Amino acid sequence: MALVVQKFGGSSVKNAARVLEAARKAIRAKHDGHQVMVVVSAQGSTTDDLIAKAHEISTTPSAREMDMLLATGEQISIALTALAIQELGEKAISLTGPQIGIVTDSTHRKARIKKIDTSRLVEALTTGHIVVLAGFQGTDELDDITTLGRGGSDTTAVAVAAALKQAGYDVQCEIFTDVDGVYTTDPRIVADARKMDAISYDEMLEMASMGAGVMHSRSIEFAKKFDVPLMVRNAQSDALGTWIVPEADWMTEIPVCGAALAYDESRLILDGVPDRPGVSHKIFSALASANIAVDMIAQSVGSGGKATIGFTVINSDREKTIKTLSPIVTELGATLREMGKVSKVSIVGAGMRTVSGVAEKMFRALSAEKINLKMITTGDIKISVLIEEDEVAEDTKDPGGEPIKKAHLESRKAVRGRQALRAIHSAFGLSQPRKGAGKAVGDFLKRPAPLVSTAPSDRASAVAKLEGMEDILVSGVHLNSDQSRITISDLPDRPGNCAALFTAIAEAGILVDMIVQNMTGPGKAELSFTVPRESLPRALKLAQDMAKTIDPQCAAVGDAEIAVLYVLGVGMRSHTGVAKTMFGALADRGINIAMINTSEVCLGVVIDKARGEEAAACLKDAFEIG
Numbered sequence: 220m221a222l223v224v225q226k227f228g229g230s231s232v233k234n235a236a237r238v239l240e241a242a243r244k245a246i247r248a249k250h251d252g253h254q255v256m257v258v259v260s261a262q263g264s265t266t267d268d269l270i271a272k273a274h275e276i277s278t279t280p281s282a283r284e285m286d287m288l289l290a291t292g293e294q295i296s297i298a299l300t301a302l303a304i305q306e307l308g309e310k311a312i313s314l315t316g317p318q319i320g321i322v323t324d325s326t327h328r329k330a331r332i333k334k335i336d337t338s339r340l341v342e343a344l345t346t347g348h349i350v351v352l353a354g355f356q357g358t359d360e361l362d363d364i365t366t367l368g369r370g371g372s373d374t375t376a377v378a379v380a381a382a383l384k385q386a387g388y389d390v391q392c393e394i395f396t397d398v399d400g401v402y403t404t405d406p407r408i409v410a411d412a413r414k415m416d417a418i419s420y421d422e423m424l425e426m427a428s429m430g431a432g433v434m435h436s437r438s439i440e441f442a443k444k445f446d447v448p449l450m451v452r453n454a455q456s457d458a459l460g461t462w463i464v465p466e467a468d469w470m471t472e473i474p475v476c477g478a479a480l481a482y483d484e485s486r487l488i489l490d491g492v493p494d495r496p497g498v499s500h501k502i503f504s505a506l507a508s509a510n511i512a513v514d515m516i517a518q519s520v521g522s523g524g525k526a527t528i529g530f531t532v533i534n535s536d537r538e539k540t541i542k543t544l545s546p547i548v549t550e551l552g553a554t555l556r557e558m559g560k561v562s563k564v565s566i567v568g569a570g571m572r573t574v575s576g577v578a579e580k581m582f583r584a585l586s587a588e589k590i591n592l593k594m595i596t597t598g599d600i601k602i603s604v605l606i607e608e609d610e611v612a613e614d615t616k617d618p619g620g621e622p623i624k625k626a627h628l629e630s631r632k633a634v635r636g637r638q639a640l641r642a643i644h645s646a647f648g649l650s651q652p653r654k655g656a657g658k659a660v661g662d663f664l665k666r667p668a669p670l671v672s673t674a675p676s677d678r679a680s681a682v683a684k685l686e687g688m689e690d691i692l693v694s695g696v697h698l699n700s701d702q703s704r705i706t707i708s709d710l711p712d713r714p715g716n717c718a719a720l721f722t723a724i725a726e727a728g729i730l731v732d733m734i735v736q737n738m739t740g741p742g743k744a745e746l747s748f749t750v751p752r753e754s755l756p757r758a759l760k761l762a763q764d765m766a767k768t769i770d771p772q773c774a775a776v777g778d779a780e781i782a783v784l785y786v787l788g789v790g791m792r793s794h795t796g797v798a799k800t801m802f803g804a805l806a807d808r809g810i811n812i813a814m815i816n817t818s819e820v821c822l823g824v825v826i827d828k829a830r831g832e833e834a835a836a837c838l839k840d841a842f843e844i845g
């Protein structure tokens with residue numbers, strides 16, 4: 220007998236008929252001989268509607284009261300779902316997050332889970348109930364209600380599954396939604412997006428944090444950390460969905476597995492920043508302390524002792540970011556400006572680590588659509604570009620006349636972003652299946668299952684293990700001293716430059732690692748990228764020739780004296796403390812950061828080669844890695 224945790228998203232409980240369908244699925248799993256837990260979200264667009272209600276009263280509602288309000292959405296769903304199960308003849312009990320003891324920190328509206336007490340759940344399961352738990356909510360140490368951030372019910376489901384796995388249950392977690400699984404990209408935007416059989420934890424983590432709204436990125440952190448098998452599937456069919464599993468060799472054969480669009484980010488630019496050690500730390504540690512996760516960071520190399528730092532934050536953090544940075548901007552004698560509406564398009568794939576020409580293919584596809592890249596950053600297994608949007612509102616009516624989430628309506632306004640997503644999806648042939656997926660999924664499922672043990676003593680030790688379950692997980696620090704960097708400054712801000720340059724580099728068979736492009740002034744961009752040191756002379760010559768062709772004003776310079784330092788783990792970007800610790804440790808030793816890359820599985824910085832070993836050692840100390 221296994222324990223099945225089924226999560227039904229807002230779309231899957233949006234009305235009575237859907238609630239009854241969800242109830243039937245839960246009952247079927249019970250009749251198949253499993254113990255069943257159901258985690259539900261608020262119905263349809265309820266959370267959006269509640270937010271709108273609050274805004275009718277206050278433009279700046281307090282986060283604590285918002286949590287009190289938003290948690291009610293899920294409370295309605297659990298009662299209705301439990302009633303539906305009872306109506307269909309099975310035993311069910313509904314429970315809120317606070318009732319079962321999901322304890323979080325006090326960061327209202329994006330609280331992190333600190334621990335889960337499984338005793339009430341175990342008791343209800345043991346007495347034969349289908350337990351219906353409210354997603355997205357918990358309670359802090361003051362007993363105040365908290366919520367986990369938009370889409371947070373996935374995180375509740377996987378966290379509870381992880382906790383019950385620690386308590387000895389053979390757990391499987393199913394995320395029911397309104398699509399058949401995880402697609403190569405949002406199927407609402409790209410008609411030939413393909414459902415994947417399987418995707419790795421890291422790939423899904425990046426896809427989710429880059430905008431694939433089908434999963435909440437933090438839920439994947441739990442799944443990876445606690446080895447919870449996860450399947451995303453359709454609430455209205457019995458078809459198998461997509462398994463999210465550990466990385467396997469076949470996944471790296473194709474460089475890109477998916478693409479994502481995010482349209483809820485703001486881009487901020489800091490001009491005239493003094494180019495000296497500790498400045499990045501000052502800026503990003505202030506943001507981290509305010510719990511603001513910075514996404515793309517592009518820091519130009521700088522001239523005359525001044526650098527430009529561009530970065531993005533989600534729109535809801537925009538005002539807080541400006542407020543937090545204002546005193547620092549004054550102190551540094553810098554200026555802070557904003558760019559208009561932007562979209563971010565990203566490609567993700569574990570194979571990207573080793574295959575060359577990926578960036579080139581992406582840039583070429585975008586150039587063919589005459590899409591201008593305002594900012595570029597790369598991560599271990601992803602590349603993101605920022606695109607300026609025209610301020611055009613598209614049709615915002617839902618075709619089915621059903622209540623629709625604001626996020627889905629917003630996506631329709633990202634006209635250039637959607638165009639870019641389609642171009643990239645087609646360039647990488649993503650509608651074609653990845654080889655080897657079927658067999659690999661089969662192998663994964665043959666893993667031995669843990670024995671069920673619910674003895675009270677085991678439960679106590681399991682609860683102890685869960686203390687700090689959402690703490691940062693840094694698994695390693697890696698130094699690469701074999702890279703060199705090329706910087707092209709004064710690039711005219713127009714489509715096609717990056718495509719031309721990286722085509723030449725890819726044709727020469729040179730593997731590009733980090734890429735950062737930033738706007739440095741009106742109509743001017745600066746592009747930096749790293750290549751293996753032995754390829755520097757060839758890559759530099761190509762870059763210089765290309766720079767001259769693009770504009771005689773453009774100059775390319777090479778720097779062989781760099782080292783690239785990576786901090787690896789999960790949740791590297793969204794746990795703001797990682798960047799803070801990293802920049803802080805380097806700043807304390809007066810080590811200057813020349814380039815920064817962020818992603819969920821890796822934070823990378825370029826530093827002076829002479830200080831590489833020392834920097835690696837200080838980061839190992841800072842993260843307590845032996």
Ligand SMILES: Nc1ncnc2c1ncn2[C@@H]1O[C@H](COP(=O)(O)OP(=O)(O)O)[C@@H](O)[C@H]1O
Nearest residue numbers: 228229230396397401402404405407431432433
């Ligand atoms: N790569 C992707 N694969 C599948 N769905 C995606 C992807 N990217 C975005 N989506 C969108 O995510 C939606 C499901 O998420 P959401 O509306 O939050 O569902 P739920 O209410 O079930 O939590 C899908 O309808 C789809 O439009």
Ligand SMILES: N[C@@H](CC(=O)OP(=O)(O)O)C(=O)O
Nearest residue numbers: 228229260266369370371372
């Ligand atoms: N109701 C919350 C939490 C959630 O996870 O919703 P869904 O599973 O429908 O994305 C929200 O809308 O953010």
